Amino acid sequence: MGRRLSLVEDRSLEPDLPAAARALCTAAFGDRFSDEDWEHTCGGERVLVFDDEDLVGHAAVVPRTITVGEQPFLAGYVEGVAVHPQLQREGIGRTMMTRLSAYVRATYELGALSTGRPGFYARSGWERWSGPSYVRDRDTTHRTEDEDEDDGLMVLRFGPSAGVALSSSITCLGRSGDDW
Numbered sequence: 001m002g003r004r005l006s007l008v009e010d011r012s013l014e015p016d017l018p019a020a021a022r023a024l025c026t027a028a029f030g031d032r033f034s035d036e037d038w039e040h041t042c043g044g045e046r047v048l049v050f051d052d053e054d055l056v057g058h059a060a061v062v063p064r065t066i067t068v069g070e071q072p073f074l075a076g077y078v079e080g081v082a083v084h085p086q087l088q089r090e091g092i093g094r095t096m097m098t099r100l101s102a103y104v105r106a107t108y109e110l111g112a113l114s115t116g117r118p119g120f121y122a123r124s125g126w127e128r129w130s131g132p133s134y135v136r137d138r139d140t141t142h143r144t145e146d147e148d149e150d151d152g153l154m155v156l157r158f159g160p161s162a163g164v165a166l167s168s169s170i171t172c173l174g175r176s177g178d179d180w
Contacts (some may be wrong), residue, residue: 003056003092005099006048013046020055021046021080028082036177041080045103047096049083056084057092059100066112067136067171068164076104076156078113097124104156110164111156112172114180121154129153131167137174144179153180 008017025033025041041060049057059081066075078100083092101124104111115121118128133144133153144150157164172179 002052004050005057005095006050007045007099007103008048009045010042017048017055021048021058024055024058024084025080025082027085028088033080034177037080040175040177044076047100047103049092049096051087054084056087057096058082059093059096061100061104061111063108064112065173066110068110068161069168071164073110073161074108075110075112076108078104078111093120094123097121101125101156105158109159110161111158112170113154114152114178115154116152118152118154124156126154126156127166129155129166129170131165132169133180134169134171135174135179136171141171 021041022038025038029037041062044060044062047057047059048055060079061076062079064075064077065072066077067073081093081096097120101111111126113121113126118126122128129150133150134141135144153170155161155164155166
């Protein structure tokens with residue numbers, strides 16, 4: 001049967017897949033992958049890579065409103081990109097991001113993510129954000145608590161977001177755990 005890639009909506013996942021995907025993310029990230037990190041992957045679509053029947057790759061994209069300057073965009077926000085530790089550096093992650101990036105371009109107005117590995121995503125056309133980041137909670141907007149977060153923000157510009165300046169301010173809605 002070999003390797004196969006699937007794009008699946010959360011609501012269409014087979015019952016055993018969420019647990020398998022979470023276990024894969026935990027194997028890839030260890031203690032750094034929290035309950036809140038898992039929650040952030042839910043509510044959108046997932047790219048899943050199977051090696052025969054075993055899940056070996058996972059990436060999620062969820063809808064979020066991201067505001068650049070004063071312009072809100074419906075963004076595809078990428079979460080939980082993970083490859084089984086024994087299969088990393090075999091092109092599974094790149095294959096997932098190629099598929100996920102195409103899906104983001106076809107479905108959303110902007111792509112966004114936060115990472116400690118910007119070079120990996122840059123190969124799929126993602127660009128590092130150079131402007132300041134903010135978080136909106138109810139009626140207030142404040143600077144991102146951990147300003148080091150700015151260094152890990154990346155966007156995929158296309159269509160309606162093609163002309164946004166990477167040095168503009170960028171704002172997300174607050175959420176539990178990491179805002180970005």
